[in-house]
Amino acid sequence: MGRNRVFVVICIAALTAYISAATWEEGEVSDGEVLQSSADFPCHSLSPDNYTCSACIQLHDTCAWCAAWSFNNETQFSRCDSLANLIANECPQNEIVSPKTTLSKTIDEELRDGDGEQEDIQIRPQEIDIRIRPKSKTRFHVKFRQAENYPVDLYYLMDLSYSMKDDKEKLSTLGDLLAARMKQITRNFRLGFGSFIDKKVMPFVDPRKEKQVSPCSEGCAPTYGFRNQMSLTKDTDKFAKEVDKALISGNLDAPEGGFDAIMQAITCHDIIKWRERSRKMIVFSTDAGFHYAGDGRLAGIVTPNDGECHLDAQGYYTESIDQDYPSIALLHQRIKEKKVNMIFAVTQNNRQLYDQLVEALPDISSSVGVLANDSSNIVQLIEEEYEKIAEKIIMVDNANSSMGLKLSYRSKCLEGKELIDTNVCDGIKVNGQVDFEVTLEATHCVDQRDFELKIGPSGLDDSLKLNVHVICDCDCEKEEVIEAPECNGRGTLACGICKCAPGFVGKHCECDSGGETAFTLESKCRKDNSSLICSGRGNCECGVCKCFQRSNPLEQITGQFCECDNFNCPRHDRKLCGAHGKCNCGVCECEPGYTGPACECPTSTDTCLSKNGQICNGHGDCICGKCHCRTDEDGSRYSGPFCDICPTCPTKCVEYKPCVMCQQWGTGIYNESKCEECPFDVIPVKELPVLDVAENAESETWKECQFVDPSDDCTFYFLYYYDGRDNLTVWVKEEKDCPSPLPVLVIVLIVIAGIVILGLLLLCLWKILTMIYDRREYARFEQDRLNARWEANENPIYRQATSTFKNPVYAGGQEGRNKAD
The missing domain is CATH 2.60.40.1510 (ntegrin, alpha v. Chain A, domain 3)
Known part of the structure; x- marks a missing residue:
């Protein structure tokens, strides 16, 4: 039956875990079915000054609140706990506040x-x-x-300073191609055009009057901050004409006022004619850097940019010389709000600067493309960068x-x-x-x-x-009962607890606080800041602990903080205080004759007396009625119930040996003064006596001992005997057994003879080896001599002093030859 019950509990737990996991996937959060009862559980950490239902459900998503009035008044459990604990602690389920996600x-x-x-x-x-x-x-x-065919609004924002003259001319010729390419991407396409230079104020422009009218030598337009040349329209054929009509202008410094232009293009929603639902794109084309917030101070402009639209009827930016440039942060905010995509078409030498700008605009769909010197690749650049932006989804x-x-x-x-x-x-x-x-x-x-x-x-x-x-509040807190009788008419009842009127505290508002808070009164029931209220064993009533009563009337909890009791003391043999004392606040008070933490130790030493009448045989201490043996100075370690066992101690033979040697022969390690301290006088005898003792006599009563005297290598013998009155008698054999002296001369002669014989043997062996080697060499010589072949009539290395030869042109006879010789 017990196994079946365990199996059912396991199945219910597994089913609960499965349902919780499924609820999580669908968007709901489980109520925390795991029982938590430890003191550090988050639901138990509510402070007394904020002990409310709303504070409970804000602590953790597993916390629940019991709104039943009787729950906390009849039990010792916390109202703020896990759902499972509140049910287990018998809080009515219809009174549990546990909102779900x-x-x-x-x-x-x-x-x-x-x-x-x-x-x-x-x-x-x-x-x-x-x-x-x-x-x-x-x-x-x-x-x-x-x-497919999602609406696209593309606004081309161009730098029309003098260095961009050839770029403007190229854009005017490529305007129709740009519109045609974009219509291939989406049929729902609109195109607009705007231009920018810089602020018309020193030091950004030349202050001379003639340069104010025409900043360049070829009859340029006066400098301006930004102008909307053409609002967004489906009539893309107008784009090339508007670009061609736009006049080049100029300024002094390298950076331009592009940030002013971007801000106006974004914020002037109605003038630029951005659609509500479209992919809004700004192509920012320049060959220079940009001014940003703070640069306007060079011209005495200190008013920050307000990020609003300021265009007149002709499309010019009216606050160019009154407001500073926008900051990157403000620009990022407006781009994100209006959901604008940025394409920065810049020259190669400015690529790194605009890459850093894009990194400073997080969560913005933007990219940087390299513009040719005359903008001849602008159509391809816009197409490629548009695809990069359109194919990248950033959820924000x-x-x-x-x-x-x-x-x-x-x-x-x-x-x-x-x-x-x-x-x-x-x-x-x-x-x-x-x-x-x-x-x-x-x-x-x-x-x-x-x-x-x-x-x-x-x-x-x-x-x-x-x-x-x-969900930060509980519905039951909206249903307060004013001057509720449960609160003694001194507070309101909400979610099962009293909210006391000023000057009163307590569960029933029964305590006159005297100007102190509930937390202060509660702290009087804590021993220290880290301890529990009334040590967790009582209730705090108006700053005074009322200790719980035990089911056993003999067991009592006492103390100012309920910190004491008479049942939590050390035990010995499963008995409180060893049955020889009383428990008082965790400490045993022992009866006379007993001591120790659990009164387990008798003060008498009778149980430690050894046979010789000594306590622990003189080699230990009697502690708690038992011998605790110690190690002597000579390293001897004793053991046993009475410290009478010493496996490492020397035997009596070893102990008496120095005395026997010094008294009988004057040898050994003892000098005269030490020898006089010996506890016995030896009795020299010819032969050691034969003792007639009982077979069951202890081995230490008598013993015959034998040792070798290192001074002469002779063996000596002695016998000790204890009679029944502990009298010691030692007999020693007068004569030692000494080994015969070695014949030194004979040994020396034998060694010499051995060396000579060994030398002769070695010489003979050398001679034999030498003879064998010589014979082999001679035999080899004879063999070589026999194998040699020589001419018998002529020495092969002999040559005569004269030679004979015949002159081939001489026809004479013997005489002629002789003459020749």
Whole structure:
């Protein structure tokens, strides 16, 4: 039966865990089914001055509150606990306040491409309502798909300083090509054009009057900050004409006032004619750097840029000489608010500067492209950079820490196998779909309870609307009972607890605080700051501890802080204070004749007496009625119940040996004075006596001893004997047994003879080896001599002193030859 019950409990726990996990995936958070009863459980850390239902549910997402009036008054349990603990502690379930995090999709339309009658939908769902507890999380999925022919508004913002003259001319010839290329990307396309120079004030421009009218020698237009040359329109044929009509101007310093132009192009929504739902793009074309906030002080302009629209009827920026340049932070804020995509088309020598600018604009869809010296590659550059921006999805939101809300993203993007922490996906083509897992976390409560968050891809107006309500309050707190009888008419009853009127504290507002807070009164019931109220064994009533009563009337809890009792003392043999004392506040008070932490030690030493009448045989201490043996100075270690066993101690033979040697032969390690201290006098005898003792006599009563005297290597013998009265008698044999002397001369002669014989043997061996070697060499010589072949009639190395030869042209006879010889 017991096994079946355990099995059922395990099954219920597993089912509860499964349901909790499934609820988490759907957007709800479990109530925390795990029992927590330790003192450091977060739900138990409410301070007395803020012991309310709302404070409880804000502590942790597993905390619940018991609103039943009788719960805390009849039990010792905390009202703020886990749901499982409150149920286990018998709080009525209809009185438990444990709000759940919930999520519901209010608008969830299918993704679609737009047509003439309806707009496209690129993000799903479109609206979600969320109720979330503090310290809680909820997850949901957001899908995004790029629609075909999504509206694009492209505003070309060009630097028209004199160095960009050839670029303007090239752009005017390529204007129609730019419009045609963009219409290939999307049929729903509009194009606009604006230009900028710089502020018309020293030191940015030449102050001379003639230069103010025409800053360059070829009849340029006067310098201006920004001008909207052509608002966004579907009539893209006008673009080339407007660019051609725009006049070049000039200024002095290298950086230009491009930030003023970007700010006006973004904020003048109605004048530029940005559409509400479109991909808004600004192509910023220049061959120079930029001025930013603070540079205006060089011209005495100290008023910060307000980030608002200031264009007149002709499209000129009117605050150019009155407001400073925008800061990068303000620019980032406006770009993010208006969801604008930036393409910086700059020359190679400015590439690094604008790369750093893009890095300073996080969560913004922007890119940098290298512009040819005459802008001949502008069409290709815009097309390539547009694709980079359009194919990169950056999910952004407007949540921040001041709301107490936090959003995080995970996605597999297109080809991933596992979810990774990212809000960016690349390579998203038209009709390509990507799924993001979004987690919303409520970190803490703020004064505001309702928030409207928006999640969507950077640079697009499509977004998911989140209507978030943070559950920081309990409904039962709105149903207060004023002057409730449960609170003695001194407070209001809400969520099962009394909120006392000023000057009163306590569960029932029964205590007159005397100007002190509930926390101060409660601190009087703590022994120190780290201890529990009344040591966890009583209730604090008006600053005084009332200790709990035990079921056993003989067991009592006492003390100012209920810190003492008469049942928590050391035990011996499972008996409190060894049954020889009384327990008083954790300490045993022993009866006479006993001592020790548990009164386990008798003060008498009778149980430690050895046979010789000594306590622990003189080699130990009697502690708590038992011998604790010690180690003597000579290193001897004793053991046994009476310290009478010493395996490492020397025997009596070894102990008496020095005395025998010094008294009988005057040898050994003892000198005369030490020898006189010996406890006995030896009795020299011819032969040691044979003692007739009982077979069962102890081995230490008598013994015959034998040693070798190192002074002469002779063996001596002695016998000791103890009679029944502990009298010691030692007999020693007068004569030692000495070995016969060695014949030294014989040994020396034998050694010499051995050496001589060995030498002769070695000589003979050498001679034999030498003879063998000589014989082998002679035999080899004879063999070589026999093998040699010589001519018998002539020495092969002999040559005569004269030679004979015949003259081939001489015809004479013998006489002639002789003459020749």
